[in-house]
Amino acid sequence: MAAQRVAERTRQRLLALVKGDHPDPGRFMNRLRELRTLDEVPAFAEAIRLLAHLEVPENEAEALLGDVLKHRETMSGALGRDPGLRVAAVDYLSNVDRRLVNPKIVEMSEFERTERSAATDPLTRLYNRRSFRDALDREVRRGRRYGLCLSLAILDLDDFKRVNDLYGHLFGDVVLQRVARLVRRSIREADVACRYGGEEFAVILPETERLGAYAVASRIRERVEASFRDEPTGGRMVPMTLSGGLAAYPEDGLEPDPLVARADEALYVAKRGGKNRITLYHLERRRWVRYPARPQARIRMESGEEGAGRPAMALNLSRSGILLETEDPVLPASPVVLFMGRKTDDPPDRDWVLPGRVVRVEPRPSASARFRIGVAFDQPMAEECLLVQAAAVRQPLRAARGSGR
DSSP states (O other): OOGGGSOHHHHHHHHHHHHOSSOOHHHHHHHHHHHHHHHOSOHHHHHHHHHHOOOOOHHHHHHHHHHHHHHHHHHHHHHTSOOOHHHHHHHIIIIISOOOSSOOOOOHHHHHHHHHHHHBOTTTOSBOHHHHHHHHHHHHHHHHHHTOOEEEEEEEETTHHHHHHHHOHHHHHHHHHHHHHHHHHTSOTTSEEEEEETTEEEEEEETBOHHHHHHHHHHHHHHHHHHHHHSOBTTBOOOOOEEEEEEEETTSOSSHHHHHHHHHHHHHHHHHTTSSOEEEOOOSSSSSOOEEBOTTOOEEEEETTTOOEEEEEEEEEOSSEEEEEESSOOOTTOEEEEEEOSSTTSOGGGSEEEEEEEEEEEOOSSTTSOEEEEEEESSOOOHHHHHHHBOOOBOOOOGGGOOOO
16 A cells, blocks of 8 residues: 555654554554544555555555554563554564564654655655556545535646746746645645646545635635746746646546546637637537526616516526526526626626526416526626636535545
8 A cells, every 4th residue: 555545644643653663552542543544545454555665455454453463462571561552563563463574773754755755856845657547546536425526636737838938947937836835835734735747737626616725726826826927937037827627526527537637628629719718618508607696796787678687697607608596587588698797895896797698487376486597698608707606615524535636
């Protein structure tokens, strides 16, 4: 079991257990069983790996660790003192079980440094591509088991080759390090940020729906653009932007490979669309995904036959259209213009203006009900507008999952 496959928070708990050299055997084994159940990791296999750097299957590791603890009791009786977990492990594995032929003593802090260097990219200090794959596999398994969503963002710096060609690769490395810092500052502790390769970054967002992921990726994009626009890099003012593609589990794929492929596809769409933008992947009967609207979304509608504005309440929307409720009916096929507020306290001249046509009118079922009106937009709604108007959910991770980076 490779160290990268264990969530960092879980790994720290295991390290704390192993560092205690004189644990109570029953509590020690029970704690490992709890970690295995709650965090869904092979806790006994990881404990053996941390103690002796051996790769052992989980069931075998549990039995082996039990044998080590019994051997410690035997040694305690013979020596008249507790030799500790590590000495008992080395003696049992070397002289009884004989899995270790020529063991080497290494300080735990030095071992941890080696482990970290194997899991991270040396330039950016983000997780490397191997760690990314292990983390994505783990989160997809958890999503499948608990019915949880997750999103994947793949981000790519725009025109990075030009920067390398103009200023050299050492300067390009400084740019990559700066972007990595901005990515780290924009995500939660439980999200997993990786250097995917070259100037590409990947971020795994557990328990995050598509619009929540869009908000995170947009925040990263905006911070990168603003940081390089406002502050010099290595003494030079070098504008830098990035583009991103998003895919979500389970809507866009049930396995890691399809999620990566579809996030990549969305990234290519963002690049072809002009760069410096984030694009969501969609593959549904509708061209665009439909989302519930925010209750506080502020919308005003002007119909072609009247020209007067009237308030409307959004029920759901996509980039191609919206379902509204209004007090008064509108004629089918009527041209309309929707004014969508960026914020409730913004002046009207900052509204998004979306022309469209009425494609559906439902009469009110009772005197107290409103009319329901479907509007198809003449042009797709901007994703920034969709993000403001739609209800995006990005909930804190469940404590029982023990997720971490």
